Every structure is written in structure tokens, then in C-alpha cells.
Amino acid sequence: MILGQSRSLDQVSIFLLYVVGVTGEMLLLTAIYFVMPVGRLTLRHALIGGAAATVLWEMMRHILAWYYSTMSQIQLVYGSLTTAIAVLLSVEIGALVLLVGAQVIAEYERVSREPIEGSSESMKLDAIEPDV
Numbered sequence: 001m002i003l004g005q006s007r008s009l010d011q012v013s014i015f016l017l018y019v020v021g022v023t024g025e026m027l028l029l030t031a032i033y034f035v036m037p038v039g040r041l042t043l044r045h046a047l048i049g050g051a052a053a054t055v056l057w058e059m060m061r062h063i064l065a066w067y068y069s070t071m072s073q074i075q076l077v078y079g080s081l082t083t084a085i086a087v088l089l090s091v092e093i094g095a096l097v098l099l100v101g102a103q104v105i106a107e108y109e110r111v112s113r114e115p116i117e118g119s120s121e122s123m124k125l126d127a128i129e130p131d132v
Helices: 010-035 043-071 074-128
Strands: none
């Protein structure tokens, strides 16, 4: 009851469950990025990669759900193998998302170190190669 009227919490609970699921997904991907590399990775970099992979995975999940529900003829083409094909496609997309998140981490680390290395590198090249 809010202001004398009964209100349903269905939409609020659906939203909160979605947020909890996405947060758990981000923490899981962050843990994967934090544990997998051979070298040391900071928690901040792992969180950045986990957040990037989570956003990309959620976008792909919604696109795939829309595609399978509206445009796909996968049931007609593959028949009883439809589930296997859909799972294999999802695993392939999941692997690509994981690699893109790792690439985001690598680029973030490269950009954070680049001003120190980049300025001295360009100065060396200018000294070696004369202008023509």
C-alpha cells in the first residue's frame, strides 16, 4: 500500500533481479580476467575488461533473443538439431566476447603506458630520419 492504493512490485522485482544478474555476470567475468593471465593484472583493469565484456554480452544476448524470436528460420532448417546449433552459436559469441574484453584490458594498459614510451620513441625517430 502506497498512499492508500495497492501497488504491485512485479516490475521492481524484475528490474532488481536483472540488475543482480548483470552484476553477477560482471563479477564472474572480472574474476576470469583477474585469474587467467600469467602476469599480474590489477583489479581495476580486470573490472574494466569485465564491464566491457558484460555490456557486449548483454547486447549480443538481446540481439540473439530478438533474432531467434522474430527472423530466424533455424527450426525449419535444422529440425531436431536446432538446440545444438543455437548453443554452439552462443558459445562462439561468448568466446568472442571474452576475447574482446581481454583486448580492452590490453589496450587500456597500452594507452596508460603510451605517453611515457611514445614521446621518447617519436623523438628518436625524428633524430634518425632526416626530412626529405
